[in-house]
Amino acid sequence: MTSSEHSRTTRWDGPAQDVVVIGGGHNGLVCATLLARSGRKVLLLEAASEVGGAARTEEFATGFRVSSIAHVVNRLHPDVVKTLELEKHGLDLTQAEPMPSLSLSAKDGPLTLTGAYGEGLIGASASEQAAWSVLRAQLFRYAGILKPFLSRRPPDLHGMSLAEKLALGQSALALKKLGKEDMRDFLRVILMNVADLLDEQLTDNRLKGLVAFDAVLGSHLGPRSPTSLLGIYYRLAGEIAGVPGAQMAPRGGMGEIVAAMTASAEKAGVIVRKDAPVGKIRVENGRAVGVVLENAEEIDVATVVSAVDPSTTFLDLIGTRELDTGFVRRVKNIRNQGDAAKLHLALDRPPQFLGVDSGGHRGRLVIAPSTDHVERAFNPSKYGEFSQEPVLEVTLPSLADPSLAPDGACVLSAVVQYAPYRLREGWEHGKPKFFKAIMSLLEKYAPGIGKSVRHVQFMTPADIEQRYRISGGHWHHGELQADQMLMSRPVFGAEGYATPIDGLYLCGAGSHPGGGVSGAPGLLAARRIMAMER
Amino acid sequence: MEKTAKKTSSPYAGRIAARGHFRTLRLDTPFQPRIDALMKRNDWYSWGGYRAPNSLWDEELEYFAIRSQAALFDISPMVKYRIEGPDAEVFLNRVTLRDVAKLKPGRVHYTAWCDDEGYVLDDGTLFRLAADRFRLCCQERHLPWLLDSAIGFDVSVVEETEAVAGLALQGPTSFAILRDAGFAGVENLRVFDLSDFPHENGAVTISRTGFTGDLGYELFVPSTLALSLWDRLMEAGQSRGIRAIGYTALNRARLEAGLIVANADFSTAEHALRADRVRMPDEIGLGFMVDLAKGHFNGRRAIEAARTGKTLRHILVGLEIEGNIPADHAIVYHRKTREVGLVSAAGWSPLAKRNIAIASLARPYGDTVVDDLWVEIYAMRELKYEKMMKRAKVVPRPFIKLDRRTANPPADF
Numbered sequence: 053m054t055s056s057e058h059s060r061t062t063r064w065d066g067p068a069q070d071v072v073v074i075g076g077g078h079n080g081l082v083c084a085t086l087l088a089r090s091g092r093k094v095l096l097l098e099a100a101s102e103v104g105g106a107a108r109t110e111e112f113a114t115g116f117r118v119s120s121i122a123h124v125v126n127r128l129h130p131d132v133v134k135t136l137e138l139e140k141h142g143l144d145l146t147q148a149e150p151m152p153s154l155s156l157s158a159k160d161g162p163l164t165l166t167g168a169y170g171e172g173l174i175g176a177s178a179s180e181q182a183a184w185s186v187l188r189a190q191l192f193r194y195a196g197i198l199k200p201f202l203s204r205r206p207p208d209l210h211g212m213s214l215a216e217k218l219a220l221g222q223s224a225l226a227l228k229k230l231g232k233e234d235m236r237d238f239l240r241v242i243l244m245n246v247a248d249l250l251d252e253q254l255t256d257n258r259l260k261g262l263v264a265f266d267a268v269l270g271s272h273l274g275p276r277s278p279t280s281l282l283g284i285y286y287r288l289a290g291e292i293a294g295v296p297g298a299q300m301a302p303r304g305g306m307g308e309i310v311a312a313m314t315a316s317a318e319k320a321g322v323i324v325r326k327d328a329p330v331g332k333i334r335v336e337n338g339r340a341v342g343v344v345l346e347n348a349e350e351i352d353v354a355t356v357v358s359a360v361d362p363s364t365t366f367l368d369l370i371g372t373r374e375l376d377t378g379f380v381r382r383v384k385n386i387r388n389q390g391d392a393a394k395l396h397l398a399l400d401r402p403p404q405f406l407g408v409d410s411g412g413h414r415g416r417l418v419i420a421p422s423t424d425h426v427e428r429a430f431n432p433s434k435y436g437e438f439s440q441e442p443v444l445e446v447t448l449p450s451l452a453d454p455s456l457a458p459d460g461a462c463v464l465s466a467v468v469q470y471a472p473y474r475l476r477e478g479w480e481h482g483k484p485k486f487f488k489a490i491m492s493l494l495e496k497y498a499p500g501i502g503k504s505v506r507h508v509q510f511m512t513p514a515d516i517e518q519r520y521r522i523s524g525g526h527w528h529h530g531e532l533q534a535d536q537m538l539m540s541r542p543v544f545g546a547e548g549y550a551t552p553i554d555g556l557y558l559c560g561a562g563s564h565p566g567g568g569v570s571g572a573p574g575l576l577a578a579r580r581i582m583a584m585e586r
Numbered sequence: 587m588e589k590t591a592k593k594t595s596s597p598y599a600g601r602i603a604a605r606g607h608f609r610t611l612r613l614d615t616p617f618q619p620r621i622d623a624l625m626k627r628n629d630w631y632s633w634g635g636y637r638a639p640n641s642l643w644d645e646e647l648e649y650f651a652i653r654s655q656a657a658l659f660d661i662s663p664m665v666k667y668r669i670e671g672p673d674a675e676v677f678l679n680r681v682t683l684r685d686v687a688k689l690k691p692g693r694v695h696y697t698a699w700c701d702d703e704g705y706v707l708d709d710g711t712l713f714r715l716a717a718d719r720f721r722l723c724c725q726e727r728h729l730p731w732l733l734d735s736a737i738g739f740d741v742s743v744v745e746e747t748e749a750v751a752g753l754a755l756q757g758p759t760s761f762a763i764l765r766d767a768g769f770a771g772v773e774n775l776r777v778f779d780l781s782d783f784p785h786e787n788g789a790v791t792i793s794r795t796g797f798t799g800d801l802g803y804e805l806f807v808p809s810t811l812a813l814s815l816w817d818r819l820m821e822a823g824q825s826r827g828i829r830a831i832g833y834t835a836l837n838r839a840r841l842e843a844g845l846i847v848a849n850a851d852f853s854t855a856e857h858a859l860r861a862d863r864v865r866m867p868d869e870i871g872l873g874f875m876v877d878l879a880k881g882h883f884n885g886r887r888a889i890e891a892a893r894t895g896k897t898l899r900h901i902l903v904g905l906e907i908e909g910n911i912p913a914d915h916a917i918v919y920h921r922k923t924r925e926v927g928l929v930s931a932a933g934w935s936p937l938a939k940r941n942i943a944i945a946s947l948a949r950p951y952g953d954t955v956v957d958d959l960w961v962e963i964y965a966m967r968e969l970k971y972e973k974m975m976k977r978a979k980v981v982p983r984p985f986i987k988l989d990r991r992t993a994n995p996p997a998d999f
Binding site: 335338367371372373374375376377378379380381384545552 | 731
């Protein structure tokens with residue numbers, strides 16, 4: 053550091069801290085809270101003027117509020133709810149109405165999955181209903197085998213404690229308990245593509261399209277890509293209020309979950325500082341010793357925890373000169389380019405999706421009428437092009453919670469695939485064209501919707517990257533595929549939340565078990581830190 | 587071939603293009619016309635893909651040219667990188683083991699570099715040509731490693747193995763030859779100094795370095811000036827016994843000097859196929875390079891952990907073996923029974939008048955247990971192995987020490 057730089061630095065004048073958590077997304081909040089509960093003094097630094105990261109509720113047009121990126125909760129970890137006492141801090145997971153999933157089809161009308169991921173199936177033939185109930189039970193059974201892995205630290209290849217070995221042994225036992233036939237089938241399908249499995253057991257294109265869409269939601273995979281089935285297991289391993297596979301849109305939007313977490317954090321004594329972007333993590337003799345804010349303010353601490361994505365953490369905040377070349381190579385190879393866009397529409401009036409009743413409009417409306425449709429939408433993204441005919445997941449949150457929109461008006465929130473981060477023609481050119489493609493698709497399913505649009509917020513992965521400071525604009529902070537799971541997440545050498553830098557830990561979605569509003573990486577990171585830094 | 591290269595739009599296209607050496611199965615060096623003219627034995631070997639002489643006319647006399655006259659050895663196949671930019675010093679400090687901040691412009695040091703696990707990727711010499719310009723010389727190619735190491739540094743790394751020709755001029759009369767050839771001021775070079783001297787319409791970089799343990803110099807020029815430099819030296823050296831030599835002679839000299847060769851005395855980390863063949867610096871006698879007083883460098887955490895955890899498993903030692911039969915690749919025993927290591931280089935040293943060897947042993951042998959060591963020599967004598975168990979003694983390297991190597995000013999022989 054040159055002397056001129058030094059003269060500009062200031063020092064944190066608050067009370068001395070033990071831990072700095074960088075990034076006030078939900079994982080940062082969870083981790084900070086648990087560490088504060090353990091008696092540590094924890095300072096949480098958020099770059100934006102609000103905490104919550106990509107799980108905020110934001111006003112995107114006057115009077116219109118919406119969940120920023122994540123808009124459906126289906127995997128908030130029960131231990132997070134319990135330990136952070138989120139219910140005591142204002143979160144009611146049972147308040148929301150049951151949220152069905154609808155697969156829309158211009159040809160055959162909608163198909164509705166009610167209850168927890170299709171306990172009931174409305175609009176399908178009797179034989180299809182029977183087939184689905186068998187398949188659904190199987191999917192849940194197999195997701196149940198994987199579920200324990202998502203609730204603990206990835207297996208440690210350097211040597212496991214007895215407790216860790218026992219936990220692994222229990223999973224082996226659970227596999228055994230499936231019975232011979234089921235175990236064989238579990239092992240047969242685990243790395244399969246979702247399309248082939250659906251074709252084995254189902255015939256209704258709408259149903260297959262919906263499950264295929266859910267399997268690849270948020271990843272750079274098509275339903276015929278190998279391993280795409282894992283996505284559906286990941287999804288079904290989640291639970292809400294003890295119900296596996298359930299989903300909800302919290303009243304007040306995703307920000308309500310974050311508000312409860314923030315209240316819990318503050319109760320635990322976490323100091324939350326907003327508008328405090330971190331520029332550097334200071335390292336001395338291979339150990340993290342503090343952070344430097346972008347305004348040159350220095351804060352000394354013994355432990356630094358980063359909820360920021362791994363690429364940004366290592367390449368920007370730490371910098372390559374403190375890391376080994378092989379490790380940098382691995383970090384550079386993290387596949388973290390998002391392929392999903394987020395669309396928010398402020399509408400004059402609620403849209404009318406064809407064939408959908410009023411209850412259905414409060415559900416999750418998926419436009420993915422067949423597996424082929426999802427696969428065809430995926431194809432162009434392999435070559436750096438957006439889908440001409442995209443697939444999307446639409447919610448109309450203001451119908452259940454009128455506080456989100458002015459009287460009579462409506463908010464539409466949609467996740468749209470596929471929108472490759474590196475669009476070949478560049479997003480400045482492609483974005484208006486992609487928007488047009490989406491609107492003409494919506495018009496087909498909800499005629500007249502275009503005329504009711506008052507305001508648009510449309511975010512490509514490039515926008516998401518900038519706005520939410522996620523390198524690559526990927527909501528999982530890196531593809532959640534077999535090569536980037538468990539001990540390979542985010543990379544070998546940083547897989548157990550600890551990193552090559554002593555005193556530096558990761559706690560964000562880039563770490564095991566990955567993204568979605570679960571709080572699990574934050575939870576598991578906090579447990580690891582407490583075990584390592586006594 | 588070129589067509590396919592054009593079609594591929596790999597992000598690594600630039601790197602691939604920069605490393606076209608393998609497309610020619612046996613490359614010639616810029617000095618080949620001169621070496622071919624002197625080659626009497628047609629005894630070639632492959633040095634990193636280059637056609638290089640084992641011996642040109644008589645390996646005994648070539649060796650004695652190093653020790654009594656002056657030997658000219660083509661080192662063009664040595665891999666060379668130009669490393670340049672404001673961050674060149676910090677970059678090299680992160681890549682290599684020694685503290686580059688201590689290497690002043692106009693100086694050379696011998697160093698090594700490791701992977702994340704602390705295993706040696708290569709050793710080599712680092713030339714500081716200017717404050718922000720370096721040349722790294724080594725045995726193996728490392729462009730991808732160096733470029734990936736450069737991420738986050740304001741530095742450029744350029745492969746210049748083909749573009750720069752190199753000569754080693756070694757032996758007692760080497761200084762006098764350079765002076766007579768008109769390199770004014772060459773007498774000012776101390777050991778590990780380097781300087782530029784005019785040659786033709788360009789410049790030659792001369793350093794007082796070498797691989798023989800003798801008085802000697804290394805000269806680097808653009809390939810286009812190679813032949814004229816060769817001629818200039820040969821002409822000036824005519825009356826001082828200058829001789830072109832091959833690797834066999836050099837190898838004997840370097841053994842006497844106790845110097846190690848990558849992939850001869852140890853396996854480099856990227857070449858080793860077997861997990862237990864890789865070596866940390868402390869295991870091949872390069873522990874002295876590891877500078878823990880400087881900042882982070884590749885492999886540092888692993889090396890520190892191995893030292894604290896006492897998990898270093900090997901050691902490289904110099905051996906003196908009774909008798910005069912070379913112990914090349916002989917197995918080393920403790921108490922004649924327990925196998926504890928292998929000789930990687932060996933020979934009779936005419937200068938030291940000793941039978942010497944470099945060997946890798948499994949600790950504690952060679953480290954804390956140094957007595958009762960033996961080597962088993964298999965000498966093929968007319969289709970029959972004569973098996974000999976010879977006593978070996980661990981001795982310090984180098985095996986020879988010549989005052990003329992470091993004398994200032996260099997002696998005029």
